[in-house]
Amino acid sequence: MAEVPFIAIEGPIGIGKTSLAKKLSVHFDFHLLKEIVEENPFLGKFYDDIDEWSFQTEMFFLCNRFKQLEDIEKKYLNEHKAVVADYHISKNMIFSKRTLQQDKFKKYEQIYHILTKDMPVPNMMIYLHASLDTVLARIKQRGREIEQNIKHSYLAQLASDYEDYMNHFETLHPDIPVIRINGDEKDFVKQQKDLNTIIKQVESHLNNQKAIVKQ
Template sequence: MTDVPFIAIEGPIGIGKTSLAKELSHQFDYHLLKEIVEENPFLGKFYDDIDEWSFQTEMFFLCNRFKQLEDIEKKYLNLNKPVVADYHISKNMIFAKRTLQDDKFDKYEQIYQILTKDMPVPNMMIYLNASLDTILKRIRLRGREIEQNIKASYLAQLSQDYEAYMNDFEILHPNIPVIRINGDELDFVQNKTDLDLIINKVRQSLNNQLASYK
């Protein structure tokens, strides 16, 4: 784990990860790493027929995120330039476990382990979550055509998967602080006071980490 600030933001689809990453990038003058989403040529087909298109969709995401993180390590972290990302590559396993059949998941996991074993690990996680109603509302508001066919049941299950994943993450990585943000209570896009509250939480965590490195 690098001692250069490397913040990853995670949470279900539509929760506001990219919006918050942009705000933090601007506030702290960190490089912004955005995941490739709409460029995935399989994603629309995936939302229409998950079983048929899940493996292609997940492999596209994995390969592109691997390349992004490889570049980030070389061009930023290794040069002591801080980064804030709107995803953590381990999210791939959340989706793969939910969408892939057993035989394809086994193949996928082998490739995932090979590609990610040397990847840089964030030294701070921000976890955004909210009720299904809030998530659905935010997906509608941002208006991505490709997301309009997402089933509410899929989003609900994904939210549960994320919660379980983050609980395990905190156990497995006790030295990586996790800042949890409840999207039902805080709307950092519409409310500057809520945004300032989150920024102060992040700043305090960064200061604590800096003190621990000295």
Template sequence: MAEVPFIAIEGPIGIGKTSLAEKLSAHFGCHLLKEIVEENPFLGKFYDNIEEWSFQTEMFFLCNRYKQLEDIEQYYLNQNKGVIADYHIFKNMIFARRTLPADKFDKYKQIYHILADDMPLPNMMIYLHASLDTILERIRLRGREIEHNIKSSYLAQLAQDYEDYMNEFERRHPNIPVIRINGDDVDFVNHQQDLDDIIDHVGQHLANLQAIAKR
């Protein structure tokens, strides 16, 4: 049976995950899975006081992302319909490890593994990364009021956490291709050629997946 595309796009806040997911899902005719962000009732409080509101914020995200992935597995992947997502549930551990105190992180980690360990892995990852200046500018341009109080130091550490995690992901899952895109050099929103190059790259990997599945 042909390999069903499940592409997850990841990277720090404001890097352009949703924009790219929308463009790729439209091009390749895949279902678009978008994470719930602004609907999180704790997020604004979290950016004001991370220590006070981190556990509530992370638990809301975990439960909603679990339900979303459960649904796409049942209604899309198991029905041979491709999915392109602007996140994967592994990101929860990146944020939780950074924001939760040790005792709450231990509890959170147990819940995470109970929920997430049998969730489907993507068969392709796209990792968007950029310098802090680029990330800050893109957050400013999209103008979400809820993000006005994000500290630069938090974003810088988050970017490094993502880099560390993606390196680990490649070591742990050598058979899952990771496409790395440097946002300092690539602007797929405003430059069609940059988008076309990404589409070509993704298309080549999808062709490889199909070829492997037919062996």
């Protein structure tokens, strides 16, 4: 496990990943890594017609996230500068498994493993989850035009896929702590006490990691 903190925040669309990443970045003075979303030229078309535009959309995300992580490793992690990211690149597999047809998924999966085999792995994961009603309310609240046509069934399936993925992640990486936060119960944007609770959890894990390194 890397000595320098590398925290990734994950969860379904609209759950508040970027908002929390920004707050933790400010509090801990960690570099903020934000995923490229609205710059994806295929995303609006994807939400209108998933089957037609899924491969282009997923490839754009994969290549951009690969480049971002490559830069982060070189400029920050290798220089012992802590990072908090509002995504984990393995989310690509969550989306691609759901949206790509089998023949295209096989091609995509090969490219994914080639690009990510040497990528840095976060040493802490924060998983945000909530009910579909809460997710829909937050998507509406932030008002991204390209997200207004997302089908509710797609969001519901995505939430289920994320839950399966996080359970698998904990099994695969038992040494990486996962902080699970229920968005129906915690509002770290509007409630400072909820944010403070999360900060304390992160601090506790950071202190544990420091203690392990010193041993």
